[in-house]
Amino acid sequence: MRTIMLVGIVIGMVFGNQNKNGFYRTASDFPASGDGECGGHGRHVCDTAGVVHSERLTQKLHALEVSGPRHHCAASGRSFQFGVVTTKSISIGGSGARATAKEVQTFTEQVFNSWGVGHRDCNDGLLLFFAIEDRKNHLKTGLLARSILTDNHIVDILVSVKPELRAKKYEEALLKVVDRVINEALRHGRPPTFYWVDSWLLGAPHFCVSNPAFSFLFLLVALSVLHVWRKDRLQAARRASFEGKLKRLQKARDLLSKRGDCREAPCPICLEDLPPSLGFEEGRVEQGCELLRCGHVFHQPCINHWLRNKPQCPVCRADRPEINKEFPGGEETKADASSQQAAEPDSYFWFAARQNLLADFQEVPGVGRVRHGNWGEYSAFDSGED
Ligand SMILES: [Zn+2]
Ligand SMILES: [Zn+2]
Numbered sequence: 001m002r003t004i005m006l007v008g009i010v011i012g013m014v015f016g017n018q019n020k021n022g023f024y025r026t027a028s029d030f031p032a033s034g035d036g037e038c039g040g041h042g043r044h045v046c047d048t049a050g051v052v053h054s055e056r057l058t059q060k061l062h063a064l065e066v067s068g069p070r071h072h073c074a075a076s077g078r079s080f081q082f083g084v085v086t087t088k089s090i091s092i093g094g095s096g097a098r099a100t101a102k103e104v105q106t107f108t109e110q111v112f113n114s115w116g117v118g119h120r121d122c123n124d125g126l127l128l129f130f131a132i133e134d135r136k137n138h139l140k141t142g143l144l145a146r147s148i149l150t151d152n153h154i155v156d157i158l159v160s161v162k163p164e165l166r167a168k169k170y171e172e173a174l175l176k177v178v179d180r181v182i183n184e185a186l187r188h189g190r191p192p193t194f195y196w197v198d199s200w201l202l203g204a205p206h207f208c209v210s211n212p213a214f215s216f217l218f219l220l221v222a223l224s225v226l227h228v229w230r231k232d233r234l235q236a237a238r239r240a241s242f243e244g245k246l247k248r249l250q251k252a253r254d255l256l257s258k259r260g261d262c263r264e265a266p267c268p269i270c271l272e273d274l275p276p277s278l279g280f281e282e283g284r285v286e287q288g289c290e291l292l293r294c295g296h297v298f299h300q301p302c303i304n305h306w307l308r309n310k311p312q313c314p315v316c317r318a319d320r321p322e323i324n325k326e327f328p329g330g331e332e333t334k335a336d337a338s339s340q341q342a343a344e345p346d347s348y349f350w351f352a353a354r355q356n357l358l359a360d361f362q363e364v365p366g367v368g369r370v371r372h373g374n375w376g377e378y379s380a381f382d383s384g385e386d
Contacts, residue, residue, distance in 0.1 A: 044084065090131050148186060148190055280342065
């Protein structure tokens with residue numbers, strides 16, 4: 001029993017010795033603010049790792065507290081309390097196994113609480129911790145400081161000192177972090193615009209900036225999904241439009257064959273309705289529609305566009321079908337508009353109209369096939385009476 005106690009005391013002494021020279025296993029071993037182990041830098045800096053060689057840090061942190069930007073908590077016009085702490089390692093005995101980020105975070109929080117960094121009623125403290133041999137650092141913020149210095153901003157600032165850490169310029173790294181925290185956040189009383197937006201958007205902007213390749217890929221995937229979705233919707237709309245026009249064509253043809261009523265006959269180019277009472281008593285153009293020599297009637301823009309490509313009536317293929325129109329060779333089509341009448345739709349009319357419709361919608365799945373032979377696909381319209 002006595003032997004076990006002795007061994008315990010010896011082990012205690014061995015680990016007790018490890019607590020000196022910058023090695024601390026727990027925050028309760030850590031010296032109080034301003035203690036001799038801290039290197040005599042005053043109460044803002046506790047450098048147990050021995051990496052701070054000037055008073056620049058102390059001066060900055062003291063100046064921040066005494067004459068720095070006033071925050072809005074408490075009428076007395078206080079500023080933030082910002083402490084800096086270093087150790088060589090917080091892993092057991094500095095045995096080479098590095099402390100984890102979580103352990104470093106817990107350690108920082110414990111020192112922050114046991115020191116009581118910040119004014120108690122304002123929670124305006126910050127504590128920067130470097131564990132040199134663990135190669136970890138952490139910046140603990142009280143509630144008030146966290147509203148101004150966001151977590152992602154802290155990550156960016158800590159990452160930005162990697163070159164100094166690699167070069168073992170620890171004091172420069174500490175100074176850089178302290179300067180950026182004060183100048184970019186604390187001085188303005190609110191986060192910089194990017195981090196302000198970032199905190200509202202749950203860190204998405206920061207994520208995109210930190211992961212550009214992933215964000216680019218994600219954007220590509222999102223755009224292609226959007227593209228496919230839009231294409232599907234457009235195609236569905238085109239299909240619905242095609243079927244609507246085909247039905248109307250069918251109905252107009254039925255009305256004509258059953259009751260001899262041709263008022264429903266559409267423009268055979270666009271398959272849209274024509275005005276109901278076209279007499280062409282004043283000439284070849286009436287209500288935006290044009291009568292051709294052959295008696296076929298179209299919307300004027302439709303037939304003008306058609307004849308620019310091919311000078312033939314789209315229904316009966318009559319050459320140069322326009323009434324009283326001069327052509328480049330000087331000849332003129334002689335026909336008196338008043339003697340012309342709109343022709344009743346015949347089988348050529350329905351065939352041409354149907355072909356135009358199929359050609360207009362040939363990119364709609366199924367329609368191209370119908371156009372090239374399979375007439376059964378849209379059997380609602382049957383051309384068997386030609
Ligand atoms: Zn038309
Ligand atoms: Zn014609």
